[in-house]
Amino acid sequence: MSAALHVAIGRTPRTAALFADPTGFALAEMPNITRAFAPMVREGRYEVSELAIATFLMAKAAGAHIVLLPAILSARHPEASLLARRGGPVRNPEDLRGRRVGVRAYSQTTALWLRGILAERHGLPADALRWVTFEDAHVAGYQDPPWCERASASADMTAMLLAGELDAAIFGSEGAGTPDVLPVIADHEAAAAQFIATHGFMPINHVLVARADVAAARPDALSALLARLRAGGIEVHRRAALSAPLAAAARLCQAQGLTERALTLHEIWAGTPDRFR
Template identity: 25%
Template sequence: MGADNKPSRLVASLAISDNPRTWPVIDGRVTIDGVDVRTTVLHPSEMFWRQLKYAEFDISEMSISSLMIAASKGDRTWVAIPVFTMRSFFQTWGFKRLDRGIVTPVDLVGKRVGVPEYQQTSAIWSRGIFKDRYGLDQRDVEWFMERVPGKSHGGSTGFQPPQGVRIQQIPSTTNIGEMLVKGELDATLLYLTDKNLVDRSRIDITQDAHIGPMFADNLREGQDYLKDTGIFPVNHTLVVRRSLLEQNPWLGLNILKAFESAKALTQSRMIEMAEPWQTSSLDASAGPLLQSDPMPYGIKRNRTVLETLARYLAEQGLTPAPCALEDIFLKQALDL
């Protein structure tokens, strides 16, 4: 009990990214039961680096790939909560020089390809999908990594290039964007320009006539992948400090409930805003689509996507074997 005879509440720090599914938590419309949260909004690149290197926050978003890599090496600092605030078809995040004869990903064989960080989850997905669907082996590409060891996720998880993979360090005097514009790179697996303490690229490469997206039709590529596999890739989850959870075993499910509520609020608002277009449209299919949930939380509805990511990590030589979900996720949430 506190000095005023009211039940004491846990005070915890939270690092979170700025996206529609987290807005209700950030602005206080949704709270975590029993917790007074001290919230910091950060870009994911910086957030993950700070958590992996310094463990500054009690609760945060986390790179799923870096979490699995750390866990495979015996790091038990964090327990994952099955909240997945970010999804995309990451293979469509790439860019290529239009003068290098690159039509499909298999044309990257022998090419010089940039990547902010080799072990980041979006890069894992892209390389895995390129191998499964287009036959591109990671060992057939010369990779150029932008992040330096001291400001990388891998710097805190003991990253070493997998056997047979060639990775060059981009000098700190330049970056992926500059090298792509100058023709020193043929492509990049993804491209990040948001200001943060980790990523250095800033050029808007979409304005360069010599550079274009990896796929001629990114929308079609993503839709085809979803239709063929049923997978909508995830790259972030939530984590809570294990020592804090052990002292407060109720905390994990309370976090999950809060973020479920935040997502529901966002989706409800989206449906409300779309109602005029739905009711005035001759296409009745919009209604069921708006009522669906393409971004479910929990383990049951995400086991396939998570186990696919774990398989990719092992196949790419970043973990010795696929990480078991039971080893990293909250025990009480495994059946949810």
């Protein structure tokens, strides 16, 4: 009998059935799935793991022995995540030029997509802003680009924003936890609709990856996992359906200094078993 596949994946409504009946899988329990990302790309701690798309592309470019599986675990519009304090100097994206913008880590995927939107729609490339970071990237050895600075170890991003030490900040789905902030992109719903109309996809946040040795040795187990996830409502695609968002994310990684060059789709899918086409 084959050993259970060791999987780190977030508990969500769409993965609830897998957690309720994990037969065949050893599921890593953790309150925040992002805590699995660094151990996965640095040491291959899990056989399969949820992973942020920016982290995957950076790790793949750095030679990590991981392969992409064609499942989208989360995707969302990032436009409402860029916040500024009420009454502050930032009232629209154009006001951000030269300003200090906080973000948990420069490599955060929400920030990746938002910086792309700022560059494309508002003429603000990544180096037009001063990025203040609070954590390292998940990928070992990555150094933030010169247009970043690190906040002090005890700093709190929300407190810095409210005190005027930051002009704006990017928050995840949890938000800032205060009513004293407003979205910098005021009509963020219209902006999200425009992104879809222009690009034809919703920005991908988290994907599913496997260690390369596991992908080579246990493709049947991976197929079984994807089938269980699909049954729960996770989007499992043919590779061609993911070409546009993957290529866009790869280009943004290169443009923003996360990778030295944009990975090709061939490189992105390198090592993924042929059955997952």
